[in-house]
Amino acid sequence: MSKRSSAKYKLDRRMGENVFGRPKSPVNKREYGPGQHGQRRKGKLSDFGIQLRAKQKLKGYYGDVTEKQFKRAYSEAARMKGDTGQNLIGLLERRLDAVVYRAKFAPTIWAARQLVSHGHVRVNGVKCNIASRRIDVGDEITLGAKAQEMALVLEAQGLAERDIPDYVVPDGAAKVTFTRVPTLDEVPYPVRMEPNLVVEFYSR
Incomplete structure (x- = not known):
């Protein structure tokens, strides 16, 4: 990590x-x-x-x-x-922590990584605590029952500053499916x- x-x-x-x-x-x-020189014109x-x-x-x-x-x-x-x-x-974008972040399970990428490393995330029903794990098309990412009640997760799901992209399809509040590898324009x-x-x- x-x-x-x-x-x-x-x-x-x-x-x-x-x-x-x-x-x-x-x-x-x-x-x-x-820094003290931050306001100077940059070279x-x-x-x-x-x-x-x-x-x-x-x-x-x-x-x-x-x-x-x-x-x-x-x-x-x-x-x-x-x-x-x-x-x-x-x-x-296929990193597990990135998909958890895109799914709005966490407010920041660091919080997403913490959720994964603490064992709150399942990939196709199997617990995974490796944030860098590569997700395949069709994989289902689910939040554990305990995590669904965490203030951090509830805060993230209520954020208006970002939306869930098309390639991460939600199924209820605690499950998403990674449907395709996005291009730069889609991220x-x-x-x-x-x-x-x-x-x-x-x-x-």
Whole structure:
């Protein structure tokens, strides 16, 4: 499991964008970067800097997965047929913690990972506590009975800031089916993600 090494909203300040689309984001009040020199005009980023930012933003959005896990996902995406950037997004969206987050079982990707690691989630009726487990098309993800009454889950289900995407089909309040691997356009990112730049970063 990936351990969060810094406060999640630090990513928002660093990127200058509300990466998670949350109303609490400090970027909503302070659009400049962190630190005493954050309000100064930024210098122009190099090509490498632009690619690195795109990678940090995408990696951070999925709960700051480890570099090893992220690079492994990229390597697998590169071996698959078709567009590597689209393949990478598809692989990231198939992570169990990402599907739990998309299903609105948790308010944040970190809360989704915690739900999984604490054994509250079942895949096709079998308990699974591995957040990085890859979900297949047709898999059913269910919340345990105890989790359904948790304040965290009830809060997430009442959030108006995001909707359940088409490729995650709900069946009642505690069960969803992963119906297809989404394309970049179908994933409801609050900000623009650029997997093509991530591909450029790793293929240098």
